[in-house]
Amino acid sequence: MNNITPSIILVHPQLAENVGMAARAMMNCNLSDMRLVSPREDHLSATAISASSGAEEILHQAKVFDSVQEAIADLQDVYATTARHRNQTKMVYTADKAATEMTKAIKQGLKCGLMFGPERTGLENDDVSLCDAIINIPLNPKHCSLNLSQAVLLVGYEFYKQQINTLDEQFVTNDTTIASKEKLQHFYDFLEVELNNCGNFSIDEKRPRMLRNLRNIFSRRSLTEQELNTLYGIINYLKQPHQK
Amino acid sequence: MNNITPSIILVHPQLAENVGMAARAMMNCNLSDMRLVSPREDHLSATAISASSGAEEILHQAKVFDSVQEAIADLQDVYATTARHRNQTKMVYTADKAATEMTKAIKQGLKCGLMFGPERTGLENDDVSLCDAIINIPLNPKHCSLNLSQAVLLVGYEFYKQQINTLDEQFVTNDTTIASKEKLQHFYDFLEVELNNCGNFSIDEKRPRMLRNLRNIFSRRSLTEQELNTLYGIINYLKQPHQK
Numbered sequence: 001m002n003n004i005t006p007s008i009i010l011v012h013p014q015l016a017e018n019v020g021m022a023a024r025a026m027m028n029c030n031l032s033d034m035r036l037v038s039p040r041e042d043h044l045s046a047t048a049i050s051a052s053s054g055a056e057e058i059l060h061q062a063k064v065f066d067s068v069q070e071a072i073a074d075l076q077d078v079y080a081t082t083a084r085h086r087n088q089t090k091m092v093y094t095a096d097k098a099a100t101e102m103t104k105a106i107k108q109g110l111k112c113g114l115m116f117g118p119e120r121t122g123l124e125n126d127d128v129s130l131c132d133a134i135i136n137i138p139l140n141p142k143h144c145s146l147n148l149s150q151a152v153l154l155v156g157y158e159f160y161k162q163q164i165n166t167l168d169e170q171f172v173t174n175d176t177t178i179a180s181k182e183k184l185q186h187f188y189d190f191l192e193v194e195l196n197n198c199g200n201f202s203i204d205e206k207r208p209r210m211l212r213n214l215r216n217i218f219s220r221r222s223l224t225e226q227e228l229n230t231l232y233g234i235i236n237y238l239k240q241p242h243q244k
Numbered sequence: 245m246n247n248i249t250p251s252i253i254l255v256h257p258q259l260a261e262n263v264g265m266a267a268r269a270m271m272n273c274n275l276s277d278m279r280l281v282s283p284r285e286d287h288l289s290a291t292a293i294s295a296s297s298g299a300e301e302i303l304h305q306a307k308v309f310d311s312v313q314e315a316i317a318d319l320q321d322v323y324a325t326t327a328r329h330r331n332q333t334k335m336v337y338t339a340d341k342a343a344t345e346m347t348k349a350i351k352q353g354l355k356c357g358l359m360f361g362p363e364r365t366g367l368e369n370d371d372v373s374l375c376d377a378i379i380n381i382p383l384n385p386k387h388c389s390l391n392l393s394q395a396v397l398l399v400g401y402e403f404y405k406q407q408i409n410t411l412d413e414q415f416v417t418n419d420t421t422i423a424s425k426e427k428l429q430h431f432y433d434f435l436e437v438e439l440n441n442c443g444n445f446s447i448d449e450k451r452p453r454m455l456r457n458l459r460n461i462f463s464r465r466s467l468t469e470q471e472l473n474t475l476y477g478i479i480n481y482l483k484q485p486h487q488k
Contacts, residue, residue: 088418138401140274144272157381157398160384170337172333
């Protein structure tokens, strides 16, 4: 399978710093093809390189074009990212839905692009009309303005999530492993004996309920073997006669 | 229903600019409760206010604490955001799964928090151990370092998405509406008559196939009534005898 990722097209970006930060965001999301339409500042300036925080390779390989048309000429499926409502008859996707659609398009062999406008004004309507669809990133409508690199990051992140297959929750136990029920039962028995020895069960009828409560404390979240050992250790220590 | 959103706890943030940008990201995601644990710089400095891009209200209402323990004292469910692997026995969630879990917790009336470490070093292991779970934002493992405000933005964005109910795809038609099949059929008939008049169907056996192709062009994506009118208009114009 070809490993093609969408091109990032920055139309008339104003600040070299933002282009650099956009490169960093692209690298965060494993994107590599940056296309710049007549940037105002030099995208290889020291400011840009520094802002890219190690993603300067993307800046060095970036292609510069004179027009939006040239920048997207070889692409087949292009999305315009915009925060404002556009008076255009067009499909509007959330960022995650656009990532799903784009992933399907790429699997069909299409070359995709994501277009972002200048920092202050965003994309012009004529640029939007060249695109197949619009991406609206769902954000607080009272405060939805994003830095250019943050817009690149959010859309790129949604695309990246589609490419990977991460467990969305994972109980990390490192070198130890989750204790078996037998080991847990052994610990409950040990605890009961020790509590009995120290006189904790003076009222006999409360005993079953307290044991149930204790089991609930320790069974609620998986204990590892190492954690069981820690618990044995502290109980053994606690029951020793202390020097006063 | 109470409209509580998670608190954002920034542990020892170094730069006022980053605190300001984090406030902006919080406002993007409709979050309001910022908690700072001994920030190095003044979070109400001109730099911070300027970086917040209109989210200064969040900075003004931010609470400052001396320790992580005090900052999370009233919370019940706290997530540590970290890029590095931690040698701790802990549940690790992706950002979107954590957002789902946190949303459930909030619906149960729990007060939640999201903890972020200092820019260079991230959270200390002792801070992480105070938290219920870890959030790992899925990003390119070769380049996963994020600016503090970008980490806040990505996690906040995932939480925000859970709070809203947006159509993930929407065909925007503005003041017009999608043409009915009857209007579309009328247009096909009109097109056929005009093409016939101008001699387009000189080879009769090709006619059905060409009409099918034309219907496929215009039926593939929903045409609006306004767009149909535009098409009638250009065809009427094209068929007029031109002045040479």
